[in-house]
Amino acid sequence: xxxxxxxxLFSNPSVDLSxxxxxxxxxxxxxxxxxxxxxLARAGLGSLVILLFMVGFTFANGMQVYALTWIIAxxxxxxxxxxxxxxxxxxxxxxxxxxxxRDILHRKGVLIQTETIIPFNRVQHVSIKRGPLEKYFGLxxxxxxxxxxxxxxxxISGLPVQRANELKDFIAEKTGSDVID
Amino acid sequence: MSLTETRLFSLPxxxxxxxxxxxxxRLVRTLFRQLWPLLxxxxxxxxxxVGGYITPFIIGIAAISALRSIIxxxxxYFYIQDRELIIERGVLQHTRxxxxxxxxxxxxxxxxPIHQLFGVSSLDIDTAGSSGSELSITxxxxxxxxxxxxxxxxxxxxxxxxxxxxxxxxxxxxxxxAPTSKKLLLELNIPDLLKIGVSQNHLRTAGILFAFSLSVLxxxxxxxxxxxxxxxxxxxGEIFTSFIWASVILAVFFLIISFALSLLFSVLRNxxxxxxxxxIGFQMQAGLLDRREQTISLPKIQFIRWSAxxxxxxxxxxxxxxxxxxxxxxxxxxxxxxxxxxxxxLKNVQEAYFPDWSETEKTLHGVSRYLVRRRFIIHGLxxxxxxxxxNLGSPLQGxxxxxxxxxxxxxxxxxxxxxxxxWLSEIGVEAHYGLLTRHRYLLHWRHLQSTKxxxxxIQKRLDVADLxxxxxxxxxxxxxLPVEKAKAIRDFILYRVESSQxxxx
Numbered sequence: 001x002x003x004x005x006x007x008x009l010f011s012n013p014s015v016d017l018s019x020x021x022x023x024x025x026x027x028x029x030x031x032x033x034x035x036x037x038x039x040l041a042r043a044g045l046g047s048l049v050i051l052l053f054m055v056g057f058t059f060a061n062g063m064q065v066y067a068l069t070w071i072i073a074x075x076x077x078x079x080x081x082x083x084x085x086x087x088x089x090x091x092x093x094x095x096x097x098x099x100x101x102r103d104i105l106h107r108k109g110v111l112i113q114t115e116t117i118i119p120f121n122r123v124q125h126v127s128i129k130r131g132p133l134e135k136y137f138g139l140x141x142x143x144x145x146x147x148x149x150x151x152x153x154x155x156i157s158g159l160p161v162q163r164a165n166e167l168k169d170f171i172a173e174k175t176g177s178d179v180i181d
Numbered sequence: 182m183s184l185t186e187t188r189l190f191s192l193p194x195x196x197x198x199x200x201x202x203x204x205x206x207r208l209v210r211t212l213f214r215q216l217w218p219l220l221x222x223x224x225x226x227x228x229x230x231v232g233g234y235i236t237p238f239i240i241g242i243a244a245i246s247a248l249r250s251i252i253x254x255x256x257x258y259f260y261i262q263d264r265e266l267i268i269e270r271g272v273l274q275h276t277r278x279x280x281x282x283x284x285x286x287x288x289x290x291x292x293x294p295i296h297q298l299f300g301v302s303s304l305d306i307d308t309a310g311s312s313g314s315e316l317s318i319t320x321x322x323x324x325x326x327x328x329x330x331x332x333x334x335x336x337x338x339x340x341x342x343x344x345x346x347x348x349x350x351x352x353x354x355x356x357x358x359a360p361t362s363k364k365l366l367l368e369l370n371i372p373d374l375l376k377i378g379v380s381q382n383h384l385r386t387a388g389i390l391f392a393f394s395l396s397v398l399x400x401x402x403x404x405x406x407x408x409x410x411x412x413x414x415x416x417x418g419e420i421f422t423s424f425i426w427a428s429v430i431l432a433v434f435f436l437i438i439s440f441a442l443s444l445l446f447s448v449l450r451n452x453x454x455x456x457x458x459x460x461i462g463f464q465m466q467a468g469l470l471d472r473r474e475q476t477i478s479l480p481k482i483q484f485i486r487w488s489a490x491x492x493x494x495x496x497x498x499x500x501x502x503x504x505x506x507x508x509x510x511x512x513x514x515x516x517x518x519x520x521x522x523x524x525x526x527l528k529n530v531q532e533a534y535f536p537d538w539s540e541t542e543k544t545l546h547g548v549s550r551y552l553v554r555r556r557f558i559i560h561g562l563x564x565x566x567x568x569x570x571x572n573l574g575s576p577l578q579g580x581x582x583x584x585x586x587x588x589x590x591x592x593x594x595x596x597x598x599x600x601x602x603x604w605l606s607e608i609g610v611e612a613h614y615g616l617l618t619r620h621r622y623l624l625h626w627r628h629l630q631s632t633k634x635x636x637x638x639i640q641k642r643l644d645v646a647d648l649x650x651x652x653x654x655x656x657x658x659x660x661x662l663p664v665e666k667a668k669a670i671r672d673f674i675l676y677r678v679e680s681s682q683x684x685x686x
Contacts, residue, residue, distance in 0.1 A: 009669055010607055011542050020672045102679040111638050117671070118631040119679045147506060147685070148630030152651035 023105060023115065028096035034137045035158025036092040041133060043088035047081035087111070097156050104144065104171065106156055116154055122146050123175040126168045129155075140164035144171065190329060193258035193269070199299040200257070200320040205250040206295070212242065218400055259318060264336060266306070268316060278316060280306065286481070287505075288330045290323075292472035302326045363464060367456040367519070367526045374454075377521035378447035380492030386446075387439035451520050458529060463503065465517055477517045480686050481505040483654035485534050486622040487527060488615070499527050503534075504654035506686055516654070535609060535625055543604040543611075549645045552661040553591075553598045561590030603659060605670065607677070610650075612659060627683040628652045632671050636664065650674075653685060 009017060054073060087110050095108040107115040129141045134157070141157040142164045159167065213220070249272060257270045265279045290302045304318040304326050321329070369377070452469035462478040487501045501519040519526070531538060565583035572579030597616050604611040609625040633649040640646060646664040648671060650657045662670070 008544060009666070009673065010605060011544050014607060015676070017669065017673065020676050022672050023668065103675060113636045113638075113641065115634045116631060117633075117675055119675060121679065122630045122685065146630040146651070147653035148651035149653070149655070151656060152631045152633075154631070 021100065023098075023117075026098050026100075026105070028098050028105075028107070030096050031092065031158035032139060032160045032163075034139055034160075035095075036089070038133060038137045038139060038158065039088040039091050040085065041137075043081075043084040046084055047077070050077060050080065092158075095158065099167075099170070104154070106154055116152075118144055118146055118152075118154055120171065120174040122148075123171060126171050126175075128164050128168055130161075142167050190259075190261040190332065193260045196254065196257060196259075196318060197299070197301045197320045197322050197325075198254070199295070199301045201250050201254045203293075203295060203303075203319050204253055205246055208246045208250060212246070257319075261332070266333060268318070280316065282333055282336050285333060287476055287478075288333060289476060290326050290330065290474040292468075292474075294470045296320065297472060304329065363457040363459040365455060366458050366529055367454070367522055369451060369454040369467075369521065373521060374448050374451055375444075376496045376498060377451060378444035380490060380496060380498060380521075381443040381447050382490065383436065383440045383443050386443040387435045390435060390439050390442065447520065454520075456519055456522065456526060458533065463517065463530070463533075465519065475517050477503055477505050479533060480684075482534050483628045483652040483685075484622055484624040484657065485530060486620060488618050488620045490618040493521070494619070496521075497523060499523070501527060501530060503530065504652070506653035531623060535623055538606075538609065538611070538623065541606045541608060543606045546603040546605055546662075546666070548598060548601040548603075548659065549643070549661040549663060550598060551640075551643045551645050552601070553594045555639075555661070556594040556597060557591055560594065561587050565590075601660075607673075612657070622657055624650065624652070624657060626674050626677045627681065628654075628685050629674060629678050630685065632674060634664075634667050634671055 054077065058070075090110045091108070094110050094113065096106075098105040102121070103117050103119045105115065105117050107113065124145045124147055126145070127143045129143055130139075131141075134140060138161060139157070140159050140161045141155055142159055144154040144156075146152050156167075253270070253272050256272060256275075257268075259266065259268045261267070262279075264282045266282065266285070268278045268280075270276055270278075286307045289305050289307075291305060292302050296302055299320075300323055301320040302323045304321055306316045306318075318326075449469045450471075451467050454465065454467035457464040459476070462476065462482070464474065464476045466472065466474045483504050483506050485501065485503050487499045489499050493500065498521045501522050503517040503519075505516065565586045568586065569576075569579040569583045572582065593616065600614060600616055600619075602613045609623065611621065611623045613619065613621050630651045630653055632651065635647045635649060636645075640661075644664050645661045646667040648659045648662055648667045650659075659667075
C-alpha cells in the first residue's frame with residue numbers, strides 16, 4: 001500500500017510554507033448594511049411571487065380548489081418562505097471580500113460556502129452592474145472576469161456605488177486591464 | 182515568405198469555383214432537414230391530391246437554391262490588408278469582416294468527400310472572441326489554403342514570441358516560425374483503427390441511437406398518424422408476446438447495432454490518423470469522408486488529460502486530449518482529441534507540455550475517506566431505497582436487490598476513493614481518478630486563472646473541502662481534501678502564480 005495523506009505538502013519546498021500569506025489571519029471587509037435589507041427584500045419578493053402564483057392558479061381553476069389543497073399548500077409556502085428569509089439573513093454575514101497586494105478574495109454562501117481568489121495578473125476586465133433593486137438601495141455589484149470562463153468569474157454584490165467604483169479603478173490600475181462600464 | 186505570396190492575397194480573391202457546389206449542397210441539406218416530414222407526406226400521399234404541385238415546387242426551390250449559391254460565390258471575397266484578414270460576403274446584405282492576425286487562435290483545414298474529389302479544402306478560423314466568432318472559407322485549392330495559413334500564422338508569430346520571451350519555460354524551437362517542419366509521431370493503421378473502434382463507449386452510442394429512433398418515431402407519428410404503432414404491433418406483435426422478452430431482444434438489438442455503428446463511425450472518423458509534433462506544437466489529420474486537420478500551439482495548451490477504459494487498457498491504448506485556450510474552450514471542440522495513442526506518444530506530449538515533470542520531486546496525496554460516505558449515500562443508499570420502494574409488492578425481492586446493491590456500492594466506492602491520487606509538486610499537479618475508465622490530468626500551475634475552495638454545510642462539519650482550479654480551457658477539481666490541506670495547496674499555488682511573470686498563454 002502506498003503511503004497516502006502525507007503530512008508534508010511538498011518534499012523539500014523552496015519556500016518556507018508557513019511564511020506564505022494565508023487567509024486565516026485575513027481582515028475581511030463586510031458589505032454595506034443596506035445589502036442585508038436588499039437580501040430580505042429579495043426573499044420577500046420571492047415568496048410573494050410564489051403566493052401570487054398559487055392564488056392565480058386557484059382563480060384559473062375557477063375557485064374550484066378544495067380547502068384541503070390550501071391547508072397543505074399554505075404551510076408548505078410558509079416553511080419555504082421562512083427558509084428563504086433565514087438564508088437571506090445568513091447570507092449577509094457569510095459574504096465578505098478582501099484585497100491583498102496581488103489578489104482579491106471573496107467568500108460567500110450559506111449552505112455551500114466558497115472562497116474564491118483571483119490573482120490580479122489573471123484579470124481580463126472589470127465591470128459594474130446595477131439591477132433595479134440594487135439601484136433602489138443605492139448598491140452596485142462588481143464583476144471581475146478572467147479567461148477561465150463563466151464559472152470562474154467573480155461577482156461581488158452589495159457594495160456602495162462609490163466603493164464599487166473605487167474598487168473597479170483600483171483593480172483596473174493593478175492589472176492594467178480593460179474597464180467596461 | 183516571398184513577396185509574391187504577400188501580393189497573392191492582397192487583392193480580393195474568390196474561392197475555388199467548387200464552392201458553388203458546396204454551398205448548394207449545404208443549402209439542400211438545410212432545406213431537407215427542415216422539410217423532410219413535408220416531403221414524406223408529398224411523396225407517399227395516399228390520396229394524390231397535391232401531386233400536381235410537387236414538380237413545379239421542387240423545380241422552383243432547386244432553381245432558387247442554385248441561383249443563390251452562384252450569387253454568393255461571386256459576392257464572396259477575401260484578402261489581406263494591414264495584418265488583417267478581410268472577408269466580404271453576403272447575397273442580399275453585404276457584410277465585411279476584418280480579423281486582425283493577432284486575434285486568430287488557430288486555422289484548421291477540413292476536407293469533406295467533395296473537397297477531396299476536387300482537391301480543395303475549407304479553412305476554418307477560430308478567433309479569440311466570444312463564442313460563435315469562428316469564420317470559414319468554404320473552398321480553396323489545397324495549395325492556396327496552405328499558403329494562406331502559413332502566411333497568416335507566420336505574420337502573427339512575432340507577437341506570440343514576445344509573449345513567450347519573458348517566459349521562464351524553455352521552448353525547444355523559436356515559435357516565430359509557422360509550422361514548417363514536422364515530425365510524425367503516430368500513424369494509425371487498420372489494426373489500430375479496429376482496436377480503437379472496438380474499445381469505444383458503445384453504451385453511449387446505444388443511448389444516442391435510442392433517442393434518435395424515438396425522435397424518428399415521433400416525427401413519423403406526426404406524418405403517418407398514430408397508426409404507426411398499430412402497424413408495428415401487427416408486424417412484430419408475435420415476437421413481443423411478453424414485455425420482458427421484448428426488452429431483452431430490444432436491448433441486444435440496440436447493443437449490436439450500436440457496436441457496429443460506433444465501430445464504423447470510429448474507423449471513418451480516425452481513418453489514416455496522423456499525429457505530428459511541429460515547431461510550434463502539435464498537428465493532427467484524420468478522417469476518410471471528412472478529412473480534418475487541427476493545429477495546436479504549445480503555449481495555448483492549458484492542460485492535458487488522458488483516459489483508458491478497460492478495453493483500452495487491454496490494448497494499451499490511451500485517449501488523449503489537449504485542452505487549449507480558445508473562444509470555444511469550454512465546449513469539447515476547444516480540445517484536440519487523439520482517440521487512441523500509445524505510451525510513446527503520450528510521453529512525448531507530456532514532455533512537450535511539461536518538460537521536466539517526470540524528474541520533478543513530487544509528493545503523493547489522497548482524498549478524504551468521507552468521500553466514500555458521500556458517494557455511498559448518493560450511489561448506494563438512494564438507488565437501493567428506490568428499488569425497495571418500487572418492489573413493495575414483493576418485499577423479499579426488494580430487500581435482496583437493495584442489500585446486494587448496497588454491498589456492491591460500498592466496496593466500489595471504497596476502491597474509488599483509494600484510487601484518487603494527487604501528485605503535487607512546486608510546478609504542477611498530476612491527478613488520477615476513476616475506477617472503470619481511468620482518468621489522469623496534468624496541469625502546470627502557470628496556466629491557472631483563479632481558485633476556489635468550496636464547502637457544503639456537511640463538508641464543513643467534516644472539515645473537508647473541494648479545491649477547484651480554473652484554467653482558460655476548463656475547470657479541474659480535487660474533491661474532499663482536508664480543509665487545511667486544501668487551503669495550504671491553494672495558498673502555495675497563488676504564491677507561485679502571483680510571484681512569477683510567466684504568462685498563462
